[in-house]
Amino acid sequence: MKKLAIIGLGFIGQTVIDAINSQKIGYQIQAIYDIDEKAIEKVQTRLKNVRVMRNLSDFYDCDVVIECAVQSVVEKIFDKVLENNIYFIPMSIGAFVTNESLYLKYQNLNAEKKKFILLPSGAIGGFDSISAIALEGLNTVVLETRKPYHVFEKNAYVLKNNIHLNENKETIIFEGNAKEAAKQFPRSINVAARLSLATLGREETRVRILSDPTIKQNIHRILIESKVGSYEFVFKNKPSPTNPKTSWLAALSLISFLRKIQD
Ligand SMILES: NC(=O)c1ccc[n+]([C@@H]2O[C@H](COP(=O)([O-])OP(=O)(O)OC[C@H]3O[C@@H](n4cnc5c(N)ncnc54)[C@H](O)[C@@H]3O)[C@@H](O)[C@H]2O)c1
Numbered sequence: 001m002k003k004l005a006i007i008g009l010g011f012i013g014q015t016v017i018d019a020i021n022s023q024k025i026g027y028q029i030q031a032i033y034d035i036d037e038k039a040i041e042k043v044q045t046r047l048k049n050v051r052v053m054r055n056l057s058d059f060y061d062c063d064v065v066i067e068c069a070v071q072s073v074v075e076k077i078f079d080k081v082l083e084n085n086i087y088f089i090p091m092s093i094g095a096f097v098t099n100e101s102l103y104l105k106y107q108n109l110n111a112e113k114k115k116f117i118l119l120p121s122g123a124i125g126g127f128d129s130i131s132a133i134a135l136e137g138l139n140t141v142v143l144e145t146r147k148p149y150h151v152f153e154k155n156a157y158v159l160k161n162n163i164h165l166n167e168n169k170e171t172i173i174f175e176g177n178a179k180e181a182a183k184q185f186p187r188s189i190n191v192a193a194r195l196s197l198a199t200l201g202r203e204e205t206r207v208r209i210l211s212d213p214t215i216k217q218n219i220h221r222i223l224i225e226s227k228v229g230s231y232e233f234v235f236k237n238k239p240s241p242t243n244p245k246t247s248w249l250a251a252l253s254l255i256s257f258l259r260k261i262q263d
Pocket of ligand 1: 007008009010011012013033034035036039067068069070071072073091092093121122123124190191194243245246247250
């Protein structure tokens with residue numbers, strides 16, 4: 001059975017622990033880490049013999065490291081996991097687009113090392129078809145993210161650019177590439193990052209962000225034009241029960257991914 005290290009014991013980390021405890025997936029939880037002592041104690045009451053890591057790189061005896069904390073953790077442990085040939089599943093994928101040095105390191109990894117970095121689909125999906133379409137080349141890839149009107153009311157980008165939010169109909173908040181979107185909207189970047197890494201990269205993948213007063217949940221639409229056809233994938237995600245900023249699907253994508261690689 002593979003041994004897991006889980007860094008970040010919030011919604012996604014807890015969902016992984018629940019899935020292991022209820023035997024939906026078969027892993028041994030070897031080591032855990034969080035900056036919040038209470039989060040660690042909560043896990044320790046359920047898993048008596050789990051090792052608490054002394055620092056972020058204390059995963060020497062694990063086969064797989066899952067990061068479900070914050071983007072800065074991805075950069076801090078990236079070299080160490082690769083040096084040790086440990087499988088690494090980062091959930092804060094936005095780090096690969098926003099952090100210049102990490103972006104370059106990831107782009108320049110050879111195939112042998114890259115196979116240790118495993119990227120779950122997160123809050124979107126369709127990557128099996130997208131990689132098939134990409135075999136004949138992708139002409140355009142657009143991510144259109146719609147969020148409820150109230151999400152943008154105090155948004156820094158909206159205020160700085162004097163964008164007038166229409167209370168009755170949709171308003172385009174941002175149009176640009178994935179790199180610029182990551183800079184301006186750090187909280188919504190994981191989806192754009194995941195899509196851009198799988199398709200045209202952070203400069204060529206387009207992102208459109210809209211405020212939509214008619215919706216209550218986030219909607220991601222992926223639009224692809226290619227030689228083999230035109231495609232539209234739509235994801236209407238519900239927020240997770242404990243962290244309204246995280247789509248429930250993101251945690252489930254990690255569980256289903258862990259199931260695929262468990263043997
Ligand atoms: N790939 C995707 O599509 C996708 C979707 C949703 C969320 N995410 C990302 O996954 C991550 C986790 O999401 P979540 O909903 O579980 O968040 P959460 O806020 O519920 O939990 C995060 C946990 O990480 C801990 N933490 C914060 N900083 C830390 C640090 N420096 N070192 C160790 N632990 C630290 C917090 O104390 C908390 O317990 C976030 O970065 C989020 O943006 C990715």
